[in-house]
Amino acid sequence: xxxxxxxxxxxxxxxxxxxxxxxxxxxxxxxxxxxxxxxxxxxxxxxxxxxxxxxxxxxxxxxxxxxxxxxxxxxxxxxxxxxxxxxxxxxxxxxxxxxxxxxxxxxxxxxxxxxxxxxxxxxxxxxxxxxxxxxxxxxxxxxxxxxxxxxxxxxxxxxxxxxxxxxxxxxxxxxxxxxxxxxxxxxxxxxxxxxxxxxxxxxxxxxxxxxxxxxxxxxxxxxxxxxxxxxxxxxxxxxxxxxxxxxxxxxxxxxxxxxxxxxxxxxxxxxxxxxxxxxxxxxxxxxxxxxxxxxxxxxxxxxxxxxxxxxxxxxxxx
Amino acid sequence: xxxxxxxxxxxxxxxxxxxxxxxxxxxxxxxxxxxxxxxxxxxxxxxxxxxxxxxxxxxxxxxxxxxxxxxxxxxxxxxxxxxxxxxxxxxxxxxxxxxxxxxxxxxxxxxxxxxxxxxxxxxxxxxxxxxxxxxxxxxxxxxxxxxxxxxxxxxxxxxxxxxxxxxxxxxxxxxxxxxxxxxxxxxxxxxxxxxxxxxxxxxxxxxxxxxxxxxxxxxxxxxxxxxxxxxxxxxxxxxxxxxxxxxxxxxxxxxxxxxxxxxxxxxxxxxxxxxxxxxxxxxxxxxxxxxxxxxxxxxxxxxxxxxxxxxxxxxxxxxxxxxxxxxxxxxxxxxxxxxxxxxxxxxxxxxxxxxxxxxxxxxxxxxxxxxxxxxxxxxxxxxxxxxxxxxxxxxxxxxxxxxxxxxxxxxxxxxxxxxxxxxxxxxxxxxxxxxxxxxxxxxxxxxxxxxxxxxxxxxxxxxxxxxxxxxxxxxxxxxxxxxxxxxxxxxxxxxxxxxxxxxxxxxxxxxxxxxxxxxxxxxxxxxxxxxxxxxxxxxxxxxxxxxxxxxxxxxxxxxx
Numbered sequence: 001x002x003x004x005x006x007x008x009x010x011x012x013x014x015x016x017x018x019x020x021x022x023x024x025x026x027x028x029x030x031x032x033x034x035x036x037x038x039x040x041x042x043x044x045x046x047x048x049x050x051x052x053x054x055x056x057x058x059x060x061x062x063x064x065x066x067x068x069x070x071x072x073x074x075x076x077x078x079x080x081x082x083x084x085x086x087x088x089x090x091x092x093x094x095x096x097x098x099x100x101x102x103x104x105x106x107x108x109x110x111x112x113x114x115x116x117x118x119x120x121x122x123x124x125x126x127x128x129x130x131x132x133x134x135x136x137x138x139x140x141x142x143x144x145x146x147x148x149x150x151x152x153x154x155x156x157x158x159x160x161x162x163x164x165x166x167x168x169x170x171x172x173x174x175x176x177x178x179x180x181x182x183x184x185x186x187x188x189x190x191x192x193x194x195x196x197x198x199x200x201x202x203x204x205x206x207x208x209x210x211x212x213x214x215x216x217x218x219x220x221x222x223x224x225x226x227x228x229x230x231x232x233x234x235x236x237x238x239x240x241x242x243x244x245x246x247x248x249x250x251x252x253x254x255x256x257x258x259x260x261x262x263x264x265x266x267x268x269x270x271x272x273x274x275x276x277x278x279x280x281x282x283x284x285x286x287x288x289x290x291x292x293x294x295x296x297x298x299x300x301x302x303x304x305x306x307x308x309x310x311x312x313x314x315x316x317x318x
Numbered sequence: 319x320x321x322x323x324x325x326x327x328x329x330x331x332x333x334x335x336x337x338x339x340x341x342x343x344x345x346x347x348x349x350x351x352x353x354x355x356x357x358x359x360x361x362x363x364x365x366x367x368x369x370x371x372x373x374x375x376x377x378x379x380x381x382x383x384x385x386x387x388x389x390x391x392x393x394x395x396x397x398x399x400x401x402x403x404x405x406x407x408x409x410x411x412x413x414x415x416x417x418x419x420x421x422x423x424x425x426x427x428x429x430x431x432x433x434x435x436x437x438x439x440x441x442x443x444x445x446x447x448x449x450x451x452x453x454x455x456x457x458x459x460x461x462x463x464x465x466x467x468x469x470x471x472x473x474x475x476x477x478x479x480x481x482x483x484x485x486x487x488x489x490x491x492x493x494x495x496x497x498x499x500x501x502x503x504x505x506x507x508x509x510x511x512x513x514x515x516x517x518x519x520x521x522x523x524x525x526x527x528x529x530x531x532x533x534x535x536x537x538x539x540x541x542x543x544x545x546x547x548x549x550x551x552x553x554x555x556x557x558x559x560x561x562x563x564x565x566x567x568x569x570x571x572x573x574x575x576x577x578x579x580x581x582x583x584x585x586x587x588x589x590x591x592x593x594x595x596x597x598x599x600x601x602x603x604x605x606x607x608x609x610x611x612x613x614x615x616x617x618x619x620x621x622x623x624x625x626x627x628x629x630x631x632x633x634x635x636x637x638x639x640x641x642x643x644x645x646x647x648x649x650x651x652x653x654x655x656x657x658x659x660x661x662x663x664x665x666x667x668x669x670x671x672x673x674x675x676x677x678x679x680x681x682x683x684x685x686x687x688x689x690x691x692x693x694x695x696x697x698x699x700x701x702x703x704x705x706x707x708x709x710x711x712x713x714x715x716x717x718x719x720x721x722x723x724x725x726x727x728x729x730x731x732x733x734x735x736x737x738x739x740x741x742x743x744x745x746x747x748x749x750x751x752x753x754x755x756x757x758x759x760x761x762x763x764x765x766x767x768x769x770x771x772x773x774x775x776x777x778x779x780x781x782x783x784x785x786x787x788x789x790x791x792x793x794x795x796x797x798x799x800x801x802x803x804x805x806x807x808x809x810x811x812x813x814x815x816x817x818x819x820x821x822x823x824x825x826x827x828x829x830x831x832x833x834x835x836x837x838x839x840x841x842x843x844x845x846x847x848x849x850x851x852x853x854x855x856x857x858x859x860x861x862x863x864x865x866x867x868x869x870x871x872x873x874x875x876x877x878x
Binding site for chain 2: 033036045046047054080082083084085090093094097152153156157160163164165167170259260261262264268269271272276
């Protein structure tokens with residue numbers, strides 16, 4: 001197992017280096033006059049040239065590439081071209097906010113959707129199954145920005161039950177913060193519910209038809225025991241893999257939800273950086289999202305390996 | 319009229335001040351305009367009130383360029399106001415370009431001339447008093463003596479000189495060509511003398527709230543120093559925290575020269591779009607909105623608990639047409655295009671009526687020197703067709719370039735449909751703003767003359783200016799830095815110089831009559847409207863006042 005993790009970490013480092021290189025190439029191939037972008041269209045050419053000089057955007061590309069790698073190692077991504085503030089704390093703050101929102105959305109979605117998926121599988125082709133599948137498909141087909149807007153107007157403005165902005169005041173406690181995040185988290189949960197429930201249902205149906213489950217039932221185990229001991233571990237493998245991918249996506253930011261609830265997570269931060277050609281911010285953001293993605297997949301692999309020894313053994317043999 | 323009291327004032331005034339007094343006494347300018355000019359040329363408030371009393375009052379028209387909400391009436395002490403504002407790009411006082419940054423930076427830093435509390439004009443800020451010499455070429459500013467920076471150091475003329483030097487170095491558009499390196503001299507610790515490159519009767523505006531980058535910063539600021547890196551200022555509010563992600567928080571600066579503010583704290587919440595601000599207000603999470611537009615701010619107009627401040631400004635769009643080459647080289651073609659605009663409908667559809675008619679020149683009707691001698695151009699398709707036929711143009715096809723922001727994309731479509739009536743085929747071509755400015759409006763190359771690489775036809779946005787100087791010298795003067803129409807008229811250039819050198823209202827008005835006539839005739843730019851600035855706040859607060867450049871003043875605001 002230790003070798004497995006070590007191999008994966010090594011692979012992650014190589015991926016990270018590749019990612020940094022690709023980001024560098026993309027951001028430096030873009031024909032952007034950084035100084036002009038920062039100072040705006042009305043600034044005199046001399047000021048633009050002076051700023052480019054100060055930022056070092058006119059130095060040889062190799063020097064800048066090596067510096068960007070050095071920045072990656074020392075975790076120093078420089079200062080934002082737009083606000084002049086250090087980039088890393090801003091990105092870390094944004095990731096933290098995204099993590100809190102994504103975490104809450106997942107805490108709501110995962111248990112509900114797995115439970116619904118299992119119930120649907122057990123009651124296959126019956127009314128409950130149809131109802132769950134149909135609700136899931138319907139909900140996933142409504143985009144987040146529509147559910148988000150409806151939630152804001154109805155729950156936030158008309159009924160006044162929950163705050164319409166997701167950012168809690170500084171002095172808010174943890175529970176109060178969660179209250180502010182509840183509406184956007186629900187908007188996100190609504191979309192993912194159907195997806196995860198259907199994945200769980202498909203996995204569970206596969207497993208329920210397998211020989212070992214039939215054996216378990218025939219040897220006299222109750223449905224509950226069969227589900228716990230034999231079905232869940234096997235049926236949830238694809239679900240865990242899906243959730244891992246979704247985590248990466250959620251951390252990357254659900255831009256529509258962030259916009260509606262004026263929440264400054266990764267999505268809004270990256271969009272703002274992209275609009276203003278804030279290259280240091282974009283670079284740091286992409287790298288950080290990359291790291292989160294890799295960690296999420298690594299965690300999912302470990303969970304899957306723990307759930308299913310065959311995968312673990314395959315990995316160790318490989 | 320009480321001539322003896324009037325004479326008392328007349329005896330003590332400089333020629334420029336006297337001109338303001340005489341213009342008011344003759345009824346050439348309104349009372350509000352007299353106050354505005356009086357303050358501008360350095361008349362004391364007591365002299366102004368004496369003159370008004372002596373002349374028996376005067377008409378008070380609607381102010382332009384700024385607005386106040388319920389500034390009268392007592393307010394409670396204590397509390398916090400939460401203000402919704404667009405996300406600022408960064409708090410570098412000299413380098414900032416966006417209204418949101420202007421508004422946040424102006425909480426801590428102050429101007430020599432601030433916004434008057436009734437939000438109608440400039441008023442003494444860090445400068446108590448200013449006086450010009452006889453021909454408006456040298457201006458002396460007397461600074462307040464009781465001002466301390468938030469870090470405890472005294473505020474002196476050295477700070478003003480250092481700020482002006484930084485502005486000159488940064489090429490500030492407002493003062494470019496007006497003051498140069500070394501033009502600003504600290505005569506003594508509380509007196510600053512500005513030796514202008516040319517005479518300029520409107521100079522105080524260029525060091526006022528209306529030139530947003532002219533905020534006075536301490537001597538230890540250098541180019542690129544931001545308020546959040548070095549929180550300081552002479553203003554009523556001390557920056558506690560700034561996070562570009564969420565917002566800025568301020569608390570009262572107890573040492574402020576203006577006294578104790580009613581509110582304890584202020585909070586600016588940053589938004590990326592107006593719709594979210596409106597919802598946040600409806601959900602009770604913000605109390606005021608610095609700026610919103612007519613379309614997304616719809617619900618605010620009907621909200622009984624919200625005061626909308628709707629103020630005429632010089633915010634406008636210029637529809638430029640290249641005068642030196644291409645389809646619009648013949649001025650009859652440009653005139654024909656201008657005759658296709660259905661201006662009242664544009665205003666109704668784009669601004670729900672919250673704009674005023676433009677007449678293809680930059681002298682807005684509420685400027686005191688506006689001359690009503692030029693007939694308002696209205697849609698006249700027959701005339702447009704006639705002009706095209708006189709110019710020998712048939713089947714005109716042009717591409718209209720614009721940047722995708724505000725109402726401009728909709729304006730482009732309306733221009734297209736208006737022009738079609740006269741048989742002109744307009745193809746709107748929108749692009750990302752940076753792309754638009756850099757490639758269509760004023761490409762950096764070729765650099766001489768500036769903007770000579772501009773597209774032949776396009777729409778560009780201009781923000782509010784208290785005087786039309788920037789519009790005239792940058793966009794329309796021969797070789798102006800933003801002259802995308804490549805307009806070059808010796809007659810216009812002469813009229814502009816005449817306007818800048820003009821001493822007194824009559825002379826300015828005469829120069830403007832020429833400017834308006836020339837521009838309306840030559841049509842280097844179509845200018846269909848000047849639109850209003852919209853801001854507002856919940857009726858739970860009063861004493862809030864806002865300039866049309868996004869600076870919301872909260873020092874006298876409080877809960878009612």
